[in-house]
Amino acid sequence: xxxxxxxxxxxxxxxxxxxxxxxxxxxxxxxxxxxxxxxxxxxxxxxxxxxxxxxxxxxxxxxxxxxxxxxxxxxxxxxxxxxxxxxxxxxxxxxxxxxxxxxxxxxxxxxxxxxxxxxxxxxxxxxxxxxxxxxxxxxxxxxxxxxxxxxxxxxxxxxxxxxxxxxxxxxxxxxxxxxxxxxxxxxxxxxxxxxxxxxxxxxxxxxxxxxxxxxxxxxxxxxxxxxxxxxxxxxxxxxxxxxxxxxxxxxxxxxxxxxxxxxxxxxxxxxxxxxxxxxxxxxxxxxxxxxxxxxxxxxxxxxxxxxxxxxxxxxxxxxxxxxxxxxxxxxxxxxxxxxxxxxxxxxxxxxxxxxxxxxxxxxxxxxxxxxxxxxxxxxx
Numbered sequence: 209x210x211x212x213x214x215x216x217x218x219x220x221x222x223x224x225x226x227x228x229x230x231x232x233x234x235x236x237x238x239x240x241x242x243x244x245x246x247x248x249x250x251x252x253x254x255x256x257x258x259x260x261x262x263x264x265x266x267x268x269x270x271x272x273x274x275x276x277x278x279x280x281x282x283x284x285x286x287x288x289x290x291x292x293x294x295x296x297x298x299x300x301x302x303x304x305x306x307x308x309x310x311x312x313x314x315x316x317x318x319x320x321x322x323x324x325x326x327x328x329x330x331x332x333x334x335x336x337x338x339x340x341x342x343x344x345x346x347x348x349x350x351x352x353x354x355x356x357x358x359x360x361x362x363x364x365x366x367x368x369x370x371x372x373x374x375x376x377x378x379x380x381x382x383x384x385x386x387x388x389x390x391x392x393x394x395x396x397x398x399x400x401x402x403x404x405x406x407x408x409x410x411x412x413x414x415x416x417x418x419x420x421x422x423x424x425x426x427x428x429x430x431x432x433x434x435x436x437x438x439x440x441x442x443x444x445x446x447x448x449x450x451x452x453x454x455x456x457x458x459x460x461x462x463x464x465x466x467x468x469x470x471x472x473x474x475x476x477x478x479x480x481x482x483x484x485x486x487x488x489x490x491x492x493x494x495x496x497x498x499x500x501x502x503x504x505x506x507x508x509x510x511x512x513x514x515x516x517x518x519x520x521x522x523x524x525x526x527x528x529x530x531x532x533x534x535x536x537x538x539x540x541x542x543x544x545x546x547x548x549x550x551x552x553x554x555x556x557x558x559x560x561x562x563x564x565x566x567x568x569x570x571x572x573x574x575x576x577x578x579x580x581x582x583x584x585x586x587x588x
Contacts, residue, residue, distance in 0.1 A: 256354065256355055257271070257273050257278065257353065257354040257356075258271045258352070258353050258354075259271070259274055259290070260349050260350065260352070261337075261349060261350040262350075263350075264289065265290050265304060265305065265308055265350075266287060266289050266290070267285050267287065267289075268349060269286075270285055270286060277325075277356060278323075278326060279325045279327055280326050290304060290352065291304040291305070293324075307337060308337065308350060311337040311338060311350060312339050315339070316338045317336070317337045317338075318335065318337075319335050320332065320333070320334045320335070321333065321335075331358045332358045332360075333354045333355065334357045335352060335354045336352070337351070337352050338350070338351050339351075378418075379419075379422050379426075382419055382422060383419075386416070386419065389408060392408060393405060393408050393412065396408060421553075424553040424554065427557050428557065431557070431560050436564070438477075438478040438481065439480070440476050440477055441476070441477075442588040443474060443477075443479055444474055445469075445507050445514045445516065446469040446507050448482075448483075449516060450467055450469070452483060452486050452490070453465050453490075453505055456490050460494050462494065462501070463493075463497070463500070463501055463502060464501055464503075465490070465502070466502065466505065467507070468505070469508070472508060472509035472587075473588065474587070474588040475585040476588040477586065478561075481561045485557075485558040485561050485583065486516070486518075488554040488558050489558065489581045490518060491554070492555070492581075493518050493520035493522075494520075496520065496522045496523075497521055497522025497523075497578065500520065500521040500522055500578075503519065503521075504518075504519045506519070509587070512587065513567070513584040513587065514585040514587060515583075515584055516582065516583055516584075517580055518581050518582075520578050520580075523575065524573045524574050524576055524578055525540060525571070525573040525575070527575075530571065530573060533571060534558075534559040534569070534571075536552065537552040537553065538555075538556075562583045562584075566586075567583060567584040567585060568583065569582070569583040570582050570583070
């Protein structure tokens with residue numbers, strides 16, 4: 209399960225209590241746990257699977273929509289622990305118990321994934337878990353709501369497929385354009401035709417931007433379809449970081465990039481994908497700190513993980529933008545105002561790549577002082 213922002217259907221609703229409908233509790237033993245007011249029907253909840261759970265995750269309420277969506281009748285599930293609907297691996301990893309803990313701490317937990325009906329058929333579900341408390345603040349029960357988003361996922365998948373096809377179709381002509389422009393540039397250099405050469409270099413710059421965008425769209429497409437694979441290998445993160453910094457330094461004259469490393473063991477990761485993340489973070493560090501002259505890269509071992517951080521000394525990211533910085537296509541107000549080029553895909557892709565390694569990409573930023581992005585890698 210993956211935590212994410214509250215789904216729009218919840219954000220637009222009155223207090224979540226109103227989303228509860230027709231709670232069925234066949235035994236008097238658990239009936240007292242559910243207030244009569246929570247039986248009120250709410251229009252938008254007619255398509256939502258709603259169940260109630262006690263503190264330990266046992267089911268104490270199961271509505272008619274849950275019966276229709278899953279095929280399980282209330283009398284079949286009341287009293288059972290909800291973890292029985294999760295896989296054996298998730299039970300061993302105590303995934304559902306951790307989800308309840310997060311819901312208790314943060315006030316909600318949301319996740320998307322494939323759900324299995326009683327007859328073995330599947331559907332994509334978006335699940336929200338939220339705790340309900342008594343007036344004195346003491347815990348009452350959890351409400352778990354699941355929405356069938358299979359149609360939404362189908363539309364999204366078709367969109368990703370279209371993006372992938374379009375990107376592939378664009379890649380070849382852009383590559384040809386790039387090749388011929390480079391050949392033409394060499395001829396103009398020999399002829400010392402500076403004006404035409406300048407214009408051609410502008411064309412090459414725009415071609416490079418278009419190539420980067422196409423590559424990002426291709427990566428997003430593979431992520432959306434779940435077809436991206438990791439090819440992990442063991443390598444020294446210190447040597448790896450120094451090589452990337454050295455090569456990247458050759459592409460910029462505006463910033464001095466320093467790399468400090470401390471003792472760390474080898475890591476096991478997809479070297480090519482991690483290079484993509486690293487270069488993207490370095491590119492952003494330079495791009496978003498135009499008035500500064502330095503970027504610091506650090507490689508260290510912390511709490512059994514390899515930690516790589518990239519620090520810039522630019523204007524920083526506003527608080528309002530920080531929670532959305534890893535969202536696909538998001539561009540901060542500062543980037544828009546400063547006419548900084550970008551597709552809004554780089555950080556989203558980087559986050560997803562690190563997530564596929566089951567590691568974390570984090571960001572700390574102070575307005576006026578700069579931003580530090582850091583990600584962890586598993587030791588081999």
